[in-house]
Amino acid sequence: MIPRRTILSGLAAMTAAGCTPRQPVSTAMTYPIAPPPPDRATMGLDAVIDLSRSVTVADFRAVRRSGILGVIHKATEGGDYLDTAYAGRWPQAEAAGLLWGAYHFGTGQTSGARQAAYFLSVARPGPRTLLALDLEANENNPGNSMRLDQAEEFVQAVAAATGRLPIVYVHPTWANGDPLPNSGLSLGARITPDSPVARCGLWIADYHDSPEVPIGWETTGWRLWQYAGDESVAKPAYGQTNIVQGVSHCDRNLFNGDAGELQSFWGAG
Template identity: 45%
Template sequence: MAARINVVIDLSHHRETVDFDAVKGDGIVGVIHKATEGLGFSDKTYAARRDEARRRGLLWGAYHSGVGANGSDQADFFIKTADPDEQTLIVLDYETNPTGPTMTLDQAREFVGRVEEITGRYPGLYSGRLIKEQLGGVTPPDPVLSNCFLWIAQYGGPRPLDVPPTFKTWTLWQYTDGVHGPEPHRVKGVGQCDRNRFNGGLAQLKKLWGVRRKSGAKAR
């Protein structure tokens, strides 16, 4: 296994200013940004930041914050708003909703299935305690969610613990929210922020993102 690289951050409109030149200069390779939530909220900073990040050669991803509503309808709203191309990483943010009904496992399955139907690929699943509580120790693997890569949130320990059996391993690990968890917490051009380790090397990260290697190029 290649080294676990620390080159991905995630952002939303809550981060009011971002300097993508400084972000790239600090060694960040990929940015995953909030696009939508529920059935009607869209992050107004998403499109402009996508263009800014890509002009600087950064990998771009989009996530949807799930709520307790029809999963297929949420997927339609997300895809229409985020407008992902083949090199946009797509993710369902599956966690407890502090302002209303929380998405259920069945609604998450609806979302994942609908995204695959529209795009031809499965999204990643971001979660922490919620997915551990619901799928921890559960076998056999969930027939739908097992198609997703796992982006796990855990702000303690040298590595993610208690990965549900539905997932063979973790792919991304959000190890800090910019305050809690091990260092480093900061990124130039952003400050304290969510940072993520990838369970592999740069070539594997680009493969996850859908970036095709140029003919003759060597993996790193």
């Protein structure tokens, strides 16, 4: 997600951030960017980006022409913060032929059920809106990170209200309950296969050549893999990549399947 990834990005300091190039990189560029296909192209469909209001969107039609099929946009955080760009961008994206998704950044400030209710009240999902929980360390206030019991309550409340489980965005180190290398922070518990969270589709955040699947999803694997991001002016690749036209920068995600399977997955989670 954007722009809270200093901790997660630090896990892949040797892997540069940016939108995946699909054309030769100019020799004038002095900064590295995410490794290009074919290595990742063989592992999934490179057609999903995630955004928040920190991203400038000039034209969703240009995004679609860049080969992107789906957009997952931040809707809420905690129990009282909403992304003011969410509501206005939704119809624009769908008018451009893009699939639309909404994500909630979980915090520790209130119960998972209350956060789910707030998220749904803002996201107002339709049957084709992908729903997602962003489960990671709260970089700005680590003590306010969402706990596992809150995440379990969140996904169960969303399922009860919509009939669908959200997908869960998480880093493998965080999901396994291990300390993050740079900060020593951890979820404090391991997501096991019998957790309600592990019944959700896995949106793995891992900026390496291939994703590590957490223990909770060992038998099911990942559905989305965020393999690169370009999230702020502090990043060396910021503004250096423009393969996804129509946006100032973006996080890139592979879908574990083809375009037809992506269409089916999007409505079911």
